[in-house]
Amino acid sequence: xxxxxxxxxxxxxxxxxxxxxxxxxxxxxxxxxxxxxxxxxxxxxxxxxxxxxxxxxxxxxxxxxxxxxxxxxxxxxxxxxxxxxxxxxxxxxxxxxxxxxxxxxxxxxxxxxxxxxxxxxxxxxxxxxxxxxxxxxxxxxxxxxxxxxxxxxxxxxxxxxxxxxxxxxxxxxxxxxxxxxxxxxxxxxxxxxxxxxxxxxxxxxxxxxxxxxxxxxxxxxxxxxxxxxxxxxxxxxxxxxx
Amino acid sequence: xxxxxxxxxxxxxxxxxxxxxxxxxxxxxxxxxxxxxxxxxxxxxxxxxxxxxxxxxxxxxxxxxxxxxxxxxxxxxxxxxxxxxxxxxxxxxxxxxxxxxxxxxxxxxxxxxxxxxxxxxxxxxxxxxxxxxxxxxxxxxxxxxxxxxxxxxxxxxxxxxxxxxxxxxxxxxxxxxxxxxxxxxxxxxxxxxxxxxxxxxxxxxxxxxxxxxxxxxxxxxxxxxxxxxxxxxxxxxxxxxxxxxxxxxxxxxxxxxxxxxxxxxxxxxxxxxxxxxxxxx
Numbered sequence: 001x002x003x004x005x006x007x008x009x010x011x012x013x014x015x016x017x018x019x020x021x022x023x024x025x026x027x028x029x030x031x032x033x034x035x036x037x038x039x040x041x042x043x044x045x046x047x048x049x050x051x052x053x054x055x056x057x058x059x060x061x062x063x064x065x066x067x068x069x070x071x072x073x074x075x076x077x078x079x080x081x082x083x084x085x086x087x088x089x090x091x092x093x094x095x096x097x098x099x100x101x102x103x104x105x106x107x108x109x110x111x112x113x114x115x116x117x118x119x120x121x122x123x124x125x126x127x128x129x130x131x132x133x134x135x136x137x138x139x140x141x142x143x144x145x146x147x148x149x150x151x152x153x154x155x156x157x158x159x160x161x162x163x164x165x166x167x168x169x170x171x172x173x174x175x176x177x178x179x180x181x182x183x184x185x186x187x188x189x190x191x192x193x194x195x196x197x198x199x200x201x202x203x204x205x206x207x208x209x210x211x212x213x214x215x216x217x218x219x220x221x222x223x224x225x226x227x228x229x230x231x232x233x234x235x236x237x238x239x240x241x242x
Numbered sequence: 243x244x245x246x247x248x249x250x251x252x253x254x255x256x257x258x259x260x261x262x263x264x265x266x267x268x269x270x271x272x273x274x275x276x277x278x279x280x281x282x283x284x285x286x287x288x289x290x291x292x293x294x295x296x297x298x299x300x301x302x303x304x305x306x307x308x309x310x311x312x313x314x315x316x317x318x319x320x321x322x323x324x325x326x327x328x329x330x331x332x333x334x335x336x337x338x339x340x341x342x343x344x345x346x347x348x349x350x351x352x353x354x355x356x357x358x359x360x361x362x363x364x365x366x367x368x369x370x371x372x373x374x375x376x377x378x379x380x381x382x383x384x385x386x387x388x389x390x391x392x393x394x395x396x397x398x399x400x401x402x403x404x405x406x407x408x409x410x411x412x413x414x415x416x417x418x419x420x421x422x423x424x425x426x427x428x429x430x431x432x433x434x435x436x437x438x439x440x441x442x443x444x445x446x447x448x449x450x451x452x453x454x455x456x457x458x459x460x461x462x463x464x465x466x467x468x469x470x471x472x473x474x475x476x477x478x479x480x481x482x483x484x485x486x487x488x489x490x491x492x493x494x495x496x497x498x499x500x501x502x503x504x505x506x507x508x509x510x511x512x513x514x515x516x517x518x519x520x521x522x523x
Contacts, residue, residue, distance in 0.1 A: 001359075001396055002359070002394065002396070003315070004314065004315045004344060004347050004356075004358075005315075005347065007356065008347040008348075008350070008352075011352070011356070012350075021394060021395045021396060022392045022393070022394060022395075023392060023393050023394075023395055024392060024393075024459055024460075024461070024463070025393075025429065025430045025431030025463065026431070028460075028461065030391075030392035031459065031460040032459050032460045032465070033391040033392040033429070033459055033465065034391075034392060036391045036465070036467060037354060037356060037357075037391070040353075040354040041352050041353060041354050044353045044354060045353055048353070077350035077351065077352060078350070078351040078352075078353060079349055079350070079351065080322075080351055081281050081308070081309025081310070081311075081319070081322055081345070081346065081351045082281055082284050082285075082309070082325075083281060083282075083353060084282070084285060120285075120288050120289070121285030121286060121287070121288050121290070122285075122286055122287060122288060123286035123287040124287035124288065124292075150286065150287075151288075186288070189288055189289035189292065190289075
């Protein structure tokens with residue numbers, strides 16, 4: 001009797017022998033026929049990574065990405081039948097590959113792509129009505145805590161990661177900038193990226209942490225609320241006030 | 243919502259691909275129903291669920307699971323079963339189906355439909371799992387025959403008899419994948435019509451059609467791969483006519499999951515299925 005453990009071990013490690021008791025149409029050992037399953041698993045998982053990390057794949061190039069994806073697949077199978085959750089540890093895996101050390105921003109590009117995927121599948125949220133904000137007294141406004149839509153994320157990177165992603169997918173001039181703070185929003189169905197000035201990112205981070213607006217503004221006096229607030233409203237990032 | 247309380251119509255359907263969304267709503271052509279892969283609609287929100295909500299108002303929907311691992315040695319994943327129940331409770335689809343296969347081992351999901359031997363022990367385990375699924379979902383499910391590339395020497399049942407036993411013991415229906423029958427028959431060296439003759443055709447609630455690729459094994463013998471990446475092959479259409487004579491009219495699905503074509507090409511395949519339904523061989 002062939003246990004699924006035995007089948008699974010041979011499936012995941014092509015160096016292992018094919019389990020005995022598997023045959024072709026006659027009585028010969030299954031041979032290459034077993035490789036159909038090995039191939040289905042390895043190729044389908046690698047392709048899922050390529051679809052989920054398109055900019056990372058472009059930056060690495062076809063051959064390099066395929067090789068790295070195969071290495072990842074070999075030691076990180078999905079932990080869930082929900083394939084859109086596959087690849088959460090891919091950015092860390094990239095960070096651990098010594099020959100990629102000359103591309104220190106690459107794991108961050110993968111982190112940003114993962115964040116966009118999470119935003120794509122995040123729960124829907126009705127944007128706050130602007131009348132609610134307009135109806136507040138200044139004091140109420142300063143003590144309000146913002147509830148953000150579930151898709152909203154703020155990523156802070158030491159490199160111009162959103163610009164590198166855009167360059168990888170759309171071409172254009174090579175990004176020259178420095179650190180970027182990237183806001184992910186999803187007004188309807190498509191995640192959008194906005195690069196924020198550092199002071200605005202500080203303010204937004206405090207608001208995301210649940211601080212009332214007045215408290216959040218204290219350590220970020222340079223932050224331009226009159227620029228950030230319309231931006232958040234325009235992208236459907238605010239859900240309600242508390 | 244479209245009234246999903248009835249069974250799927252005995253008409254042509256296609257596997258839904260998001261890139262066809264707008265065209266489906268504008269020009270459904272011969273397509274009367276849609277099948278979705280359950281696992282692609284288990285997120286918290288966003289476009290996939292919004293599309294599905296709209297489509298379900300116009301079309302009968304079949305929810306087709308690919309991740310339950312009904313043939314697995316492990317216990318069913320209860321979290322996943324709960325997600326399926328959540329989806330079916332919300333959507334109230336016209337049909338739910340899964341596969342005679344396993345795809346999870348331990349903590350690993352392998353994203354493929356893996357084969358199992360047909361023995362009294364595996365029969366008993368699969369029946370227990372199907373009982374559990376039907377109890378949890380509160381509905382009958384359909385079970386699909388796999389594409390096989392090899393055989394287990396320990397098997398003591400032929401596949402049609404194995405499926406007949408499952409259907410009889412659990413009360414589940416069957417999803418007859420005619421392309422899978424053709425692929426398995428070619429790969430394992432039997433006559434696909436003999437398979438259909440032995441198959442419990444009175445239990446069929448849906449038929450699948452899809453394209454396959456041609457390869458060869460170590461001995462040079464033909465080895466067909468169930469790729470869902472091209473048109474349905476002519477001998478598979480002929481086998482469909484043969485099967486329909488025994489099953490009577492059925493919901494017929496065109497599966498095209500890889501190298502997905504434009505909508506008009508998919509509609510042409512659906513038209514051919516519709517024609518097969520109207521002109522019994």
